[in-house]
Amino acid sequence: MKRLFSSKLWIAFVILAIFISGQLLGAFAIKHYFIESKIEELQPPLTLIGEEVAKGDKISRTDDFLVKAFDVHGKEMDVYTDEGVPSSDNAKVNKKLASYLPKIISGKMAVEIHEVPGYSKRAIIIGQPIVHNGKVTGGIFLLKEARAYQAALDGFYLVFFVTLAIGTIIILAFLTVFIREKNELDQMRKDYVANISHELKTPLSSIKALTETLADHVVTDPEKIDQYYSIILRESARLEKLIADLLELSRLQHKKVAFDKSVVDTIEVIEEAVEPFAILADELDLQLQITERVKNLPETYSNKDRIIQVLTILLDNAFKFAPEQGRVVIDAKTTGKKAEIRVSDNGPGISKEILPHIFGRFTKEDLSHTSTGSGLGLSIAHEIMEQLGEKIRVESKGDSGTTFIITLRRA
Amino acid sequence: MKKSLCPIISMSLAAALLAGCSTDISEEALLESDGTVEVSETAQAKDIKKDSSEGVDASFIENQFLDIPYASLSEAQQLDIYLPNEGEGPFPVIVAIHGGGFKEGDKTGADLAPMLEGVNRGYAVVAVNYRLSQEAFFPAAISDVKAAIRYVKANAEEYNLNPDKIAAWGGSAGGHLAALAGTSGDSDALKGKNRENINYTSEVQAVVDWYGQIDFLKIDEQFADSGITPKLGERNAAGSPESKYMGRSLLEKIDEVKKANPESYITENDPAFLIQHGTADPNVPVQQSVNFAENLKAVLGEEQVELTLFEGAVHGGEPFTAEENLEEVFSFLDEKLK
Structure with a gap:
C-alpha cells in the first residue's frame, strides 16, 4: 500500500x-x-x-x-x-x-x-x-x-474533458492533502518512538547506575544505601506506571471498546474523584476549591468509572502544575444538552506552541523527568472522552494557569 | 482509513462509467445474435442427424438393383439403381450423391430421400457410394463419382437408362462432388486410378448443388465476412473435413485444393446448374454458392444457372426438402432432362 x-x-x-x-x-x-x-x-x-x-x-x-x-x-x-443523375x-x-x-x-x-x-x-x-x-x-x-451523431459526439467530448479536468483536479487535491497528512503521521510516529524510548531509558539508567554502585559495595553508609534503595524503588514505580499507562492507551486505541453508558449522578462522581485529592491538597498545602455551580450539576448520561478516571487525570495534572500554595478549582457550566466540568490550576500555563499538541502522546510540556507521571495521562483522557463521544479541551492564557474542560451529555 | 480513499474514488468512478454502459453491451450482443435463428438451427441440425442414422425408406420402389460395384479399387465403390414403378424407359438419370463432410454418410442415408422422390416423377435414381476421407484422399471421391457416371453410361441399356440425360444431385459434400462432376465432365482430370469404362465421358446434363463447398480456401474468410459463427471451426486447419479430404491442411496443398474447386473447370460446355443454399448456413458459407453462381453465369449465361438463397435456412432441412422446393428442383430437371 x-x-x-x-x-x-x-x-x-x-x-x-x-x-x-x-x-x-x-x-x-x-x-x-x-x-x-x-x-x-x-x-x-x-x-x-x-x-x-x-x-x-x-x-x-x-x-x-x-x-x-x-x-x-x-x-x-x-x-x-426516375433515372437520377449518374455521377462518378x-x-x-x-x-x-x-x-x-x-x-x-x-x-x-x-x-x-x-x-x-x-x-x-x-x-x-x-x-x-x-x-x-x-x-x-x-x-x-x-x-x-449522420450529422446529429457528430454533434452528439462533439458534445460528449466537450463535457467529458471538462468533467475529467475538474475530476483530476479534485483527485489531485485529495491526494496532496492525503500525502501531507500521511507524512505528518509518519513524523509523529517517529517522534513517538523516540520519546518513548527516552522515557523508558531514563529511569532504567538510574536504576542500573544505582544498582551497580550498590553491588560494588562502594557505598557503606547505611543512610546512603537506604536513600539509593528508595530512589531505585521510585524509579521502578515510575517505569511501572509508564508501562501501565502505555498499555492502557494502547488498549484504548486498539480495541474500540464501547463503554456502557448509564445515567450518572454527576455530583457524586466529582466528589468521588476529588476525595483522594482533598487529602493530598492538605498535605501539599494547595487550595482545592469546588464551586457552587458544581453542586447544581444535573445528572448526565455517561460511564461513571471512566469519568472518574478522566477527572483523576485532570486533577493529577492540575496538582502537578499548581505552584506552591496554589489553587485548583473545579467549576461547572450547564448549557442546553450539555454539562461542562472545568478543572483549572493557577500554574505557569502552557505555551502557545505546545497547546495544540497537548493531548498527543508524550507531550508533557517539558517532559520533566523530575516529576512523576508518564506524560500519557492527557492522551488517555482524550482517548476516553473521544470514545465516550464527548469532548475535552484546554484553555490556557500564558502564565495565568490552565483550564481543562470536559463535556458530558445531560441525562 | 484515508489510505483507501483514493483507490475507492478512482474505482467507483470507473465502476460508474462501466455501469453506465454495461447494459448497452449486452443489448448490442442480443441484437447481433438473433436468438430465435440459433435455436431453430440446432433443432434442425438434430433432425438431420437423426434422419441420416435411420436411413432412407426405398421400400415403395419395385425395381431396385443394389450394391452394384462400379469399380474395383474398393468395397466402397458401389451404387444402387432405383427405377420408376411406372412408365417406359429409357429413363433420365439422377445420380444422387450423399453428404457427410467427405468422411461419413452412405448411399442409403436419409439425405437422399429428396432425390429418391425422382422415382415417382419418371427418373431413375442412382445412389452412389464413394471412398471416404478415412480410406483415400482427393481425388478418390470425385474420381469414384465420375466412374459411377461412366458406369451408368456404359450400362444404360441393361438398366433401361438414358445415357444422354443424366443429372448429378447432392447436398453438402455431395453438392460439392455434384458441382465438380458437372464442371469437370469435359475434362480429363480427376479420373484418379479408376480405369473402368474409361472410354465414356463423365459429362452430365444438369447439376443440382445443395449447399456444397466450392472454394475450400475461402470458407474461413467468408465466414468472417458474413458475421456467422462457423460450426466446425477453422477450415484451413488440419482437422477440418476439407483438410482431411485433401490429406493435409488446406494451406499446405493450395495447388491441389484448386484442383478440387469446381470453378477451376468452368467451360462453355458445362451443364445447367441449380444452386440452392441457406443464408444462415453455419457449415458452408452461402457466399460459396453466390460466387460459384456468379462465375458460372459469366460463362454459361444467366439462363443456365439458377441460384436460390433461402432466408435464414441452415445446412439442410425444411426449405430444401419442402414440397414446394422439390417441385422447383424437379421442374428444373424436367426442363433440362426431359
Missing part, C-alpha cells in the same frame, strides 16, 4: 486508464444509442421499400435518404422511378456498399456509421436482405448523413 502510493506514476496511470476507458465507453454508448434510434426511425421505411423492390416495383426519390439495392452478386438494381461517385458508393453484401445476405443486418466515399464523411448505413417468398434475392441499403 505504502509503496503503491509513493509512486506518483501509479496515480497518473489510474487517471489515464479512467480517462481512456471513459472516453471509449462514452463514444461507444453514444454510437449505440444513436444507431438504435436510427434503426427505429429508418428501418420501417427501408423494410417497406425492400418489399416493393422485391416485387419489382420502383419508388420515387426522396431527399431524406438514399436507397441502393443490389442483387446477390453485387450488381446494382434500379430502385427509383456512384461507383465508389457501390463499392463500399457491396462490401457489406456477404453480411446482409447471411441475415446479419448491418448498421454502421462509416465514411462512404462519394456520399458523406459520416453516414449511417442500414442494410437488409431483399426477401421474396422466403428467398434472398439481394441486399438493400439506406444511406443517410
Whole structure:
C-alpha cells in the first residue's frame, strides 16, 4: 500500500486508464444509442421499400435518404422511378456498399456509421436482405448523413474533458492533502518512538547506575544505601506506571471498546474523584476549591468509572502544575444538552506552541523527568472522552494557569 | 482509513462509467445474435442427424438393383439403381450423391430421400457410394463419382437408362462432388486410378448443388465476412473435413485444393446448374454458392444457372426438402432432362 502510493506514476496511470476507458465507453454508448434510434426511425421505411423492390416495383426519390439495392452478386438494381443523375461517385458508393453484401445476405443486418466515399464523411448505413417468398434475392441499403451523431459526439467530448479536468483536479487535491497528512503521521510516529524510548531509558539508567554502585559495595553508609534503595524503588514505580499507562492507551486505541453508558449522578462522581485529592491538597498545602455551580450539576448520561478516571487525570495534572500554595478549582457550566466540568490550576500555563499538541502522546510540556507521571495521562483522557463521544479541551492564557474542560451529555 | 480513499474514488468512478454502459453491451450482443435463428438451427441440425442414422425408406420402389460395384479399387465403390414403378424407359438419370463432410454418410442415408422422390416423377435414381476421407484422399471421391457416371453410361441399356440425360444431385459434400462432376465432365482430370469404362465421358446434363463447398480456401474468410459463427471451426486447419479430404491442411496443398474447386473447370460446355443454399448456413458459407453462381453465369449465361438463397435456412432441412422446393428442383430437371 505504502509503496503503491509513493509512486506518483501509479496515480497518473489510474487517471489515464479512467480517462481512456471513459472516453471509449462514452463514444461507444453514444454510437449505440444513436444507431438504435436510427434503426427505429429508418428501418420501417427501408423494410417497406425492400418489399416493393422485391416485387419489382420502383419508388420515387426522396431527399431524406438514399436507397441502393443490389442483387446477390453485387450488381446494382434500379430502385427509383426516375433515372437520377449518374455521377462518378456512384461507383465508389457501390463499392463500399457491396462490401457489406456477404453480411446482409447471411441475415446479419448491418448498421454502421462509416465514411462512404462519394456520399458523406459520416453516414449511417442500414442494410437488409431483399426477401421474396422466403428467398434472398439481394441486399438493400439506406444511406443517410449522420450529422446529429457528430454533434452528439462533439458534445460528449466537450463535457467529458471538462468533467475529467475538474475530476483530476479534485483527485489531485485529495491526494496532496492525503500525502501531507500521511507524512505528518509518519513524523509523529517517529517522534513517538523516540520519546518513548527516552522515557523508558531514563529511569532504567538510574536504576542500573544505582544498582551497580550498590553491588560494588562502594557505598557503606547505611543512610546512603537506604536513600539509593528508595530512589531505585521510585524509579521502578515510575517505569511501572509508564508501562501501565502505555498499555492502557494502547488498549484504548486498539480495541474500540464501547463503554456502557448509564445515567450518572454527576455530583457524586466529582466528589468521588476529588476525595483522594482533598487529602493530598492538605498535605501539599494547595487550595482545592469546588464551586457552587458544581453542586447544581444535573445528572448526565455517561460511564461513571471512566469519568472518574478522566477527572483523576485532570486533577493529577492540575496538582502537578499548581505552584506552591496554589489553587485548583473545579467549576461547572450547564448549557442546553450539555454539562461542562472545568478543572483549572493557577500554574505557569502552557505555551502557545505546545497547546495544540497537548493531548498527543508524550507531550508533557517539558517532559520533566523530575516529576512523576508518564506524560500519557492527557492522551488517555482524550482517548476516553473521544470514545465516550464527548469532548475535552484546554484553555490556557500564558502564565495565568490552565483550564481543562470536559463535556458530558445531560441525562 | 484515508489510505483507501483514493483507490475507492478512482474505482467507483470507473465502476460508474462501466455501469453506465454495461447494459448497452449486452443489448448490442442480443441484437447481433438473433436468438430465435440459433435455436431453430440446432433443432434442425438434430433432425438431420437423426434422419441420416435411420436411413432412407426405398421400400415403395419395385425395381431396385443394389450394391452394384462400379469399380474395383474398393468395397466402397458401389451404387444402387432405383427405377420408376411406372412408365417406359429409357429413363433420365439422377445420380444422387450423399453428404457427410467427405468422411461419413452412405448411399442409403436419409439425405437422399429428396432425390429418391425422382422415382415417382419418371427418373431413375442412382445412389452412389464413394471412398471416404478415412480410406483415400482427393481425388478418390470425385474420381469414384465420375466412374459411377461412366458406369451408368456404359450400362444404360441393361438398366433401361438414358445415357444422354443424366443429372448429378447432392447436398453438402455431395453438392460439392455434384458441382465438380458437372464442371469437370469435359475434362480429363480427376479420373484418379479408376480405369473402368474409361472410354465414356463423365459429362452430365444438369447439376443440382445443395449447399456444397466450392472454394475450400475461402470458407474461413467468408465466414468472417458474413458475421456467422462457423460450426466446425477453422477450415484451413488440419482437422477440418476439407483438410482431411485433401490429406493435409488446406494451406499446405493450395495447388491441389484448386484442383478440387469446381470453378477451376468452368467451360462453355458445362451443364445447367441449380444452386440452392441457406443464408444462415453455419457449415458452408452461402457466399460459396453466390460466387460459384456468379462465375458460372459469366460463362454459361444467366439462363443456365439458377441460384436460390433461402432466408435464414441452415445446412439442410425444411426449405430444401419442402414440397414446394422439390417441385422447383424437379421442374428444373424436367426442363433440362426431359
